[in-house]
Amino acid sequence: MDTTLGTPTLSAIAFFLVIVVLTLAITYWAAKRTRSTKEFYAAGRSVSALQNGLALAGDYMSAASFLGITGLVALKGYDGMIYATGWLVGWPALMFLIAEPLRNLGKYTFADVVAFRLRQTPVRIASAVGGILTVLFYTIAQMVGSGNLIKLMFGISYESAVIIVGVIMMAYVLFGGMIATTWVQIIKAVLLLVGVTVLTGLVLAQFGFSPSALYAAVVERYSQAALEPGGLVTNPIDAVSLGLALMLGLLGLPHILMRFYTVPDARAARVSVLYATGFIGYFYIIIPIVGFGASALVGRDLITKIDAGGNMAAPLLAEQLAGTPFLGFIAAVAFATILAVVAGLTLAGASALSHDIYTHVIKGGHATEADQVRVARWATVAFGAFAVVLGIVFKGQNVAYMVGLAFAIACSANFPALFLSIVWRRFTTPGAVASILTGSILTVGLIVISPTVWVDILKYPQPIFPLRNPAIVSMTMAFAVGILVSLLTREPSAEAAFEDEKLRTYLGIGAE
Amino acid sequence: MRTSTPEMLASPPFKHLVRRRWLVSLSLLAVLFVTYYGYILLIAYDKPFMAQRIGEVTTLGIPLGVAVILVSWVLTAVYVVWANAAYDPEVRRLRDQVEHGRGR
Numbered sequence: 359m360d361t362t363l364g365t366p367t368l369s370a371i372a373f374f375l376v377i378v379v380l381t382l383a384i385t386y387w388a389a390k391r392t393r394s395t396k397e398f399y400a401a402g403r404s405v406s407a408l409q410n411g412l413a414l415a416g417d418y419m420s421a422a423s424f425l426g427i428t429g430l431v432a433l434k435g436y437d438g439m440i441y442a443t444g445w446l447v448g449w450p451a452l453m454f455l456i457a458e459p460l461r462n463l464g465k466y467t468f469a470d471v472v473a474f475r476l477r478q479t480p481v482r483i484a485s486a487v488g489g490i491l492t493v494l495f496y497t498i499a500q501m502v503g504s505g506n507l508i509k510l511m512f513g514i515s516y517e518s519a520v521i522i523v524g525v526i527m528m529a530y531v532l533f534g535g536m537i538a539t540t541w542v543q544i545i546k547a548v549l550l551l552v553g554v555t556v557l558t559g560l561v562l563a564q565f566g567f568s569p570s571a572l573y574a575a576v577v578e579r580y581s582q583a584a585l586e587p588g589g590l591v592t593n594p595i596d597a598v599s600l601g602l603a604l605m606l607g608l609l610g611l612p613h614i615l616m617r618f619y620t621v622p623d624a625r626a627a628r629v630s631v632l633y634a635t636g637f638i639g640y641f642y643i644i645i646p647i648v649g650f651g652a653s654a655l656v657g658r659d660l661i662t663k664i665d666a667g668g669n670m671a672a673p674l675l676a677e678q679l680a681g682t683p684f685l686g687f688i689a690a691v692a693f694a695t696i697l698a699v700v701a702g703l704t705l706a707g708a709s710a711l712s713h714d715i716y717t718h719v720i721k722g723g724h725a726t727e728a729d730q731v732r733v734a735r736w737a738t739v740a741f742g743a744f745a746v747v748l749g750i751v752f753k754g755q756n757v758a759y760m761v762g763l764a765f766a767i768a769c770s771a772n773f774p775a776l777f778l779s780i781v782w783r784r785f786t787t788p789g790a791v792a793s794i795l796t797g798s799i800l801t802v803g804l805i806v807i808s809p810t811v812w813v814d815i816l817k818y819p820q821p822i823f824p825l826r827n828p829a830i831v832s833m834t835m836a837f838a839v840g841i842l843v844s845l846l847t848r849e850p851s852a853e854a855a856f857e858d859e860k861l862r863t864y865l866g867i868g869a870e
Numbered sequence: 871m872r873t874s875t876p877e878m879l880a881s882p883p884f885k886h887l888v889r890r891r892w893l894v895s896l897s898l899l900a901v902l903f904v905t906y907y908g909y910i911l912l913i914a915y916d917k918p919f920m921a922q923r924i925g926e927v928t929t930l931g932i933p934l935g936v937a938v939i940l941v942s943w944v945l946t947a948v949y950v951v952w953a954n955a956a957y958d959p960e961v962r963r964l965r966d967q968v969e970h971g972r973g974r
Contacts, residue, residue, distance in 0.1 A: 447902065450946045585932065865968070
């Protein structure tokens with residue numbers, strides 16, 4: 359089969375331009391409504407539960423999930439499906455453990471919650487370190503992925519692709535803040551859900567709308583092994599460790615947590631998680647059908663010929679089923695997906711720099727509104743430019759492990775401190791700082807000596823640490839160190855404040 | 871008369887509310903853990919079980935994978951229904967006592 363993939367077709371460019379013009383028009387509209395910090399960081403807390411549910415889904419469903427999991431299912435069969443389930447199970451946990459307290463206690467960042475009754479300066483600095491590390495690794499993975507994907511789909515150079523993504527998403531965040539970012543994520547979520555639904559429908563139409571007939575075609579072309587668990591889950595401890603990182607890492611992703619401040623109250627926060635879980639769950643249920651469809655209809659040989667990692671399975675399938683215009687649509691959707699995720703990450707990174715470090719550490723909590731918004735915009739430019747530079751520096755590197763690393767840091771550095779600060783009266787400033795630093799340092803250190811980096815990237819024959827994802831060790835240690843150090847220190851002011859905090863946590867009294 | 875903060879914190883209804891909130895959410899979390907890690911450990915320890923056919927070629931693993939996602943969503947929905955129907959009205963009642971002194 360011939361493919362126009364890799365050459366800029368008219369339809370791809372047209373769809374892409376429509377999306378860019380539409381989102382920039384929204385940014386222009388949003389810019390006029392973005393003057394205060396509440397508008398810049400939290401969209402004026404005026405986002406509805408349904409809108410936030412879609413935006414959360416848009417923030418979370420990355421091009422890596424769409425293109426990567428389709429490719430994984432196409433090439434490895436059932437193992438791709440196991441991987442897909444792990445991406446959803448964090449959402450209920452997020453709801454049960456932190457969604458409502460987070461909304462009631464915080465203002466703009468998750469560090470607001472951790473620092474609520476502890477000493478501001480040390481806790482803000484430590485939380486910003488954990489938050490920025492998480493966002494940074496996630497951003498590198500997204501930037502490198504987007505450079506490669508856009509190069510493959512549109513045929514433009516890697517560097518131009520990274521710069522185009524950087525410039526457009528910076529325009530969203532810089533001028534339109536959270537209002538524009540929210541709408542970009544909503545549009546992207548709708549486009550992605552529609553695109554994948556149409557693709558699924560087209561696949562099933564080929565098999566008389568019978569999934570069994572689709573599976574039979576996959577088995578006929580390859581073997582029964584495509585529908586059986588393969589090599590993904592072999593070491594149970596490793597599998598559980600990855601599962602913990604995916605599940606509880608969500609509870610420490612700054613760009614996701616930040617979205618909870620955009621809704622008016624805890625009830626809206628709760629309902630928005632239900633919507634998000636519905637949209638994301640639907641996405642992960644139908645994505646394997648697209649993957650199996652690519653396997654049966656396009657074939658593994660052609661998929662790996664275009665891209666060894668299988669990332670082009672969905673675009674190739676789109677082209678084969680509905681021709682070049684639909685390929686153009688899917689390519690433009692993938693592009694929009696990248697823009698929305700990177701915009702959310704940049705806003706989260708910028709708010710850690712401006713709200714946590716500048717306003718609370720440097721200015722001691724006393725900065726004027728105008729000053730704060732100005733610094734937030736500069737932080738956006740700084741973080742966005744840094745992301746572009748990192749994207750270019752890491753060109754050609756294998757960065758797939760960085761998403762896992764981001765989740766591992768999130769669940770080891772950010773989640774334990776956040777959770778303990780909500781539920782435990784005796785949690786102290788030294789305990790929080792020690793927990794965050796233990797989680798950050800241990801995760802990065804262990805992943806370097808794990809098979810993921812030590813063997814796969816650095817090419818040593820034997821790993822020093824046996825697990826591919828260190829979360830089970832690093833998160834446990836972060837909890838243990840946080841509890842131990844808190845028990846060895848006393849902070850009467852924090853214990854006293856815990857009582858007031860409880861009225862705010864559970865009843866929402868005094869919530870912003 | 872308005873209920874003071876220490877009075878509210880010490881009051882049985884407030885303590886009951888907090889306890890019930892964690893009882894419900896931690897029970898649902900336990901079900902989620904059993905569902906997801908059960909699925910993962912089943913794959914790790916018993917691949918033939920997951921690979922057994924339930925149709926012509928369809929393996930048991932496929933509906934089980936979909937079930938993990940559906941159960942996750944249903945647990946989320948159960949929490950929302952409970953919180954909207956049982957938790958929120960009690961929160962509003964206690965909140966009013968602190969803020970306006972009504973409902974005593």
